[in-house]
Amino acid sequence: xxxxxxxxxxxxxxxxxxxxxxxxxxxxxVAFLDISKPRGNVLLDRLQEAFEQRLPQVxxxxxxxxxxxxxxxxxxxxxxxxxxxxVVEALAD
Amino acid sequence: MLSLSPFQLTDLSGTPQNFSGxxxxxxxxxxxxxxxxxxxxxxxxxxxxxxxxxxxFLVVGQTAEGxxxxxxxxxxxxxxxxxxxxxxxxxxxxxTVPTLLVTDASGSVVSQQVGFVRxxxxxxxxxxxxxxxxxxxALDWSVLPEWRPGCGSLSVDPAxxxxxxxxxxxxxxxxRRIDVGSLDDEFEFMFDQGFSDGLPVIPxxxxxxxxxxxxxxxxxxxxxxxxxxxxxEVTVEKVAINCVMAGCKPEYLPVVIAAVEAIxxxxxxxxxxxxxxxxxxxVMVVNGPIRHRIGxxxxxxxxxxxxxxxxxxxxxxxxxxRNIGGAIPGGTExxxxxxxxxxxxxxxxxxxxxxxxxxxVERGYQPDESVVTIFxxxxxxxxxxDEGSLDGPALAGxxxxxxxxxxxxxxxxxxxxxxxxxxxxxxxxNRGGDFSKADVRRRMQEVSAKTxxxxxxxxxxxxxxxPAQAAQMGDEQLDRVVEKFKDDEDIHxxxxxxxxxxxxxxxxxxxxGSRGSIPVSQKIGT
Numbered sequence: 198x199x200x201x202x203x204x205x206x207x208x209x210x211x212x213x214x215x216x217x218x219x220x221x222x223x224x225x226x227v228a229f230l231d232i233s234k235p236r237g238n239v240l241l242d243r244l245q246e247a248f249e250q251r252l253p254q255v256x257x258x259x260x261x262x263x264x265x266x267x268x269x270x271x272x273x274x275x276x277x278x279x280x281x282x283x284v285v286e287a288l289a290d
Numbered sequence: 291m292l293s294l295s296p297f298q299l300t301d302l303s304g305t306p307q308n309f310s311g312x313x314x315x316x317x318x319x320x321x322x323x324x325x326x327x328x329x330x331x332x333x334x335x336x337x338x339x340x341x342x343x344x345x346x347f348l349v350v351g352q353t354a355e356g357x358x359x360x361x362x363x364x365x366x367x368x369x370x371x372x373x374x375x376x377x378x379x380x381x382x383x384x385x386t387v388p389t390l391l392v393t394d395a396s397g398s399v400v401s402q403q404v405g406f407v408r409x410x411x412x413x414x415x416x417x418x419x420x421x422x423x424x425x426x427x428a429l430d431w432s433v434l435p436e437w438r439p440g441c442g443s444l445s446v447d448p449a450x451x452x453x454x455x456x457x458x459x460x461x462x463x464x465x466r467r468i469d470v471g472s473l474d475d476e477f478e479f480m481f482d483q484g485f486s487d488g489l490p491v492i493p494x495x496x497x498x499x500x501x502x503x504x505x506x507x508x509x510x511x512x513x514x515x516x517x518x519x520x521x522x523e524v525t526v527e528k529v530a531i532n533c534v535m536a537g538c539k540p541e542y543l544p545v546v547i548a549a550v551e552a553i554x555x556x557x558x559x560x561x562x563x564x565x566x567x568x569x570x571x572x573v574m575v576v577n578g579p580i581r582h583r584i585g586x587x588x589x590x591x592x593x594x595x596x597x598x599x600x601x602x603x604x605x606x607x608x609x610x611x612r613n614i615g616g617a618i619p620g621g622t623e624x625x626x627x628x629x630x631x632x633x634x635x636x637x638x639x640x641x642x643x644x645x646x647x648x649x650x651v652e653r654g655y656q657p658d659e660s661v662v663t664i665f666x667x668x669x670x671x672x673x674x675x676d677e678g679s680l681d682g683p684a685l686a687g688x689x690x691x692x693x694x695x696x697x698x699x700x701x702x703x704x705x706x707x708x709x710x711x712x713x714x715x716x717x718x719x720n721r722g723g724d725f726s727k728a729d730v731r732r733r734m735q736e737v738s739a740k741t742x743x744x745x746x747x748x749x750x751x752x753x754x755x756x757p758a759q760a761a762q763m764g765d766e767q768l769d770r771v772v773e774k775f776k777d778d779e780d781i782h783x784x785x786x787x788x789x790x791x792x793x794x795x796x797x798x799x800x801x802x803g804s805r806g807s808i809p810v811s812q813k814i815g816t
Contacts, residue, residue, distance in 0.1 A: 200476050202493045204466040205485050205531045205613040207522025233805075264805040266562030268518070 225282035226256045232265040237287035244285065255283075291399050294391060297378045299350065301369035302361055307348060311397025315346035316418070318390045319379055320370075322356025324441035326406050327388050329434070331364040336429040337415060338368045344422035352379060352387065352444045379445035380454040386440035392418065405440035456496030462503055462510040463496050465527055480535070485613055487605065487633055491535035502530040505540025506547060507816045514547055515554035518561035520616030524550055528614050529606075536606035541584050542599055544814050545662055546606045549574055552664045552812035553607070559807045563666040563800065564617035569625035570666040570800035570807065572611075573708060574604055574636035575784055577650035578660030580814055586638035590788035593637055593671050593710065593795060604636030629669060637710075639784040644716045646727050649784050653811045660814040665708050665782065666807035668697075671795030676715070682725025683733055685718045689794055690734030693781075694774055696798040700745045700754035702772045706780035706799035706809070712787035715794050731778035738774040742767060776802070782809065 229245060231237045245257055260277055262269050269277075277284060296311045309317060318334060320327035338347050350371045351357035357370040373379050382391075390403040392414065401417075403410055412431050419426070444450055456463050470479045476493045480486055492498065503510050503526070510527040517524050526547060533546055553560040553572055563570045576586055587597035595601060617623040625632070641648035641657075650661035674692040679685040693707050709730075711719070719725040742763065747754040760768060775781055780802055787793070800806050 199472045200470040200493060200495065201467050202470060202476070202480075202495055203463065203499055203531050204468055205494060205528065205535060205609070207517075207520060207524075207528065207614045207616070208466055209520060209522060211520075264562075266566065266801060266806050267556075267559055268561060 223252055223283065224254050226258065226280060227283040227285060228258055228260055228277045228281040230260045230262065230269075230277065230284055230286040232262045232269075232287060234265045234287070237265075240287045241285070244287075292383055292389070292391060292402055293399055294382055294393060294397060296397070297381070299371035299373055299378060301371055302357060303369060305369075307369075307371055309346070309348055309397075311393070312395065313346055314344075314395050315348065315393045315397075316341060316390065317348045317350065317393070318388055319350045319352070319373075319382070319384045319443065320360070320388050321352040321441065321444060322360050324387050326438040326440050328360075328363075329438055330388050330406050330411075331360060331366065333411065333415075333429060333434070335364065335367055336427045337418075338366075340415075340425060340427050341418055341422065342368070345418075350378060352376060376445040376450055376454055377457070379443055380451075380458060384443045385446050387443050388440055389443070390414075406435070406438040408434050408436050452497035452500045456500045461496075461500075463499060463527065464511060464525075465499075465531060467496070484618070485535065485609075487608060487612060489633070491609070492537055494531040494534040498534045499527070499530050502534050502538065502540050502543055503527065505543035506530075508547065515550050517550070517554050517611065517615035518617075519564065519622040520614075522614040522616060524554070524610065524614050529610055532609040532613055533602075533606045536609050537598065537602040538606050539584070539598070539602075542603050542606070544816055545576060545580065545584070545603050545660075546610070548662045548812040548814040549603070549607045549664060550610055552662060552810040553611070555810050557804075557808040558664060558666065558810045560611060560615065560617075563807055564611060564615070564623045566800065567624050567626045568668050568800055569628045569632075570668050571629060571631040571635060572604075572607060573631060573665045573667045573670070573797050574607065575649055575663045575665070575708075576603075576636065576638045576660070576814075577641060577648050577663070578655075578814070579658060580660035581638040581641075588638040588640035588786045592640070592786040593635075600636050600638070601634055604634030607636070608632060608634060631667065631670065635667075635670075637786055640713070640786050643713050644711075644785045645720070645724060646716075646783070646785065649782070650811060652727070655811065655813065661811050662814055663809060663811040665706070665797060665809045666800045667708060667797040668800050670708070670797030671710055672798060674794045674796060675792070676718075676794070677792045679718060681722050682719045682729060685715060686725070686730045686733035687737045689730070689796070690737035690774075693734060693796055693798075694738035696774070696796075698753050699751065700740075700747070702740065702745060702774055703776040704801055704803070704805075706775060706782065706802035708782040708784070708797040708799075710784055710786050710795040710797070712791050712793050712795075713785070713789050714792045716785055718792065727783045728778070730783060731781045734781060735773045735775060735778060739771045741769050741771055743769060745772065 229241045298306050298308045301307050350373045354372050354374045386404045391399050392401040394400050470476050477490050480491050508526045512526050513523050515524045584599045586599045611617050655661045676688040745754045746760045
């Protein structure tokens with residue numbers, strides 16, 4: 198006789214989302230997000246210099262997560278999403 | 291008074307018979323191997339002959355084979371109905387057979403007999419005959435016993451009751467049912483589905499989950515937490531399923547529920563604990579009366595294998611994190627090396643073996659409350675051997691030195707430690723007067739304190755203050771003393787282990803505080 202078991206997972210089905218189309222030209226507003234890992238700010242500093250040199254048409258805004266060990270607070274995510282066209286995130290040290 | 295819902299069962303010829311609930315009826319539940327049921331068969335036969343022309347008369351048997359045997363043995367004028375699935379018996383809450391129910395024309399039970407009391411049955415039959423102006427019963431009541439107790443209904447037999455509860459319309463089970471193919475091995479199937487931590491798990495059948503749910507008074511569908519990283523809603527039922535898989539007894543369920551509530555707090559930050567490459571893992575300490583009630587080990591070998599409660603409670607928590615939270619190694623669980631605590635790490639404090647306040651009392655609970663406290667730790671238990679110290683200051687000094695290298699010898703002010711002090715070390719702390727937990731903490735901090743100058747990276751090790759950073763600090767700042775732990779309270783102390791052995795185990799922390807994980811205590815409910 199077949200055995201019946203109960204599903205131990207949360208039974209949620211993840212949504213599949215398509216990646217946003219990549220634009221040919223970077224313009225508009227770019228968020229630089231430092232997740233608070235050591236030296237993430239150093240990486241973003243160098244990157245910002247390069248952006249300002251090569252992409253003078255973009256406007257860069259710096260953001261910082263309170264701690265790398267937790268997801269970004271909702272308010273920060275909303276703020277970044279509302280005010281920017283691109284995000285560059287420095288992930289780890 | 292019991293109540294009857296409309297049902298349909300087949301008789302011995304396979305013909306469906308209904309209890310519709312819209313005409314006066316007599317319904318009697320019997321099973322063949324019950325002597326009292328056999329005793330009343332001639333009564334039921336006579337009742338049928340007298341009453342069946344006037345009302346619906348149904349006799350429900352609880353086994354198919356038994357029904358045939360009753361038919362043969364008593365040459366019955368009615369055809370027994372087959373409730374070998376026991377669903378009608380269960381839905382009617384029949385606990386004893388025979389149970390005789392009389393309903394009115396609207397299906398409501400107006401009279402019931404459980405077992406056999408001759409005078410009561412006789413009076414009930416007279417009443418029914420009177421109501422329908424039926425003829426007398428062709429039965430000599432005097433040959434029947436005055437009284438016979440009934441037998442247990444199969445629907446409350448422990449061998450069937452859990453399955454019936456799981457299958458009933460009001461079943462507390464809501465989880466998706468997965469059928470394992472008859473040719474599949476259920477243990478292999480569980481591995482294949484990715485439900486396991488790498489060791490075999492007990493298949494969570496509905497019957498087992500029902501039994502597990504009996505360990506808690508909480509509503510099985512109550513959402514007790516939302517668990518990262520997948521933000522899965524954790525119901526009591528889902529915890530129970532994972533408890534079954536881990537091998538828990540039902541009485542462990544409240545501990546696991548409390549543990550789930552504890553880790554799903556912002557303070558504990560199970561998302562970061564699972565995601566960190568440093569390999570942090572929940573370490574559970576149980577305090578209070580429940581330790582004894584569920585037989586937890588706090589003595590010899592408390593931190594190791596061999597005790598079901600310790601082993602399976604810790605494992606159940608990890609399985610919930612995996613299966614409900616979705617933290618799977620290689621997915622969002624990113625530990626570089628990981629550690630065996632990721633399977634299970636749970637033990638109880640031997641509160642009675644020291645004069646110190648136990649952990650939960652230190653953290654604000656009453657001694658008679660049962661509490662689980664959870665720490666996010668990266669390593670452990672790391673053994674410190676000290677068979678030489680003869681008093682508290684010396685022993686605490688040893689522990690300070692041993693804990694000074696947690697994470698690395700220059701990692702200062704950002705981690706924590708959980709010390710598990712063995713009874714012999716407790717005795718050493720007591721020699722020459724009580725040495726309090728606060729004394730232990732202070733002494734450890736004193737012996738492991740360093741100046742910033744001593745924390746500068748050098749030829750011996752590349753970690754620490756970078757020389758360039760140090761060069762920008764004045765002498766006064768470089769000579770400032772830093773303690774290994776940001777606060778004395780980052781040194782947590784409990785007692786466990788056997789009477790023999792001058793050892794203390796240390797669980798080494800991760801990032802403690804709001805940047806990482808803060809230990810969380812949760813009262814264990816019912």
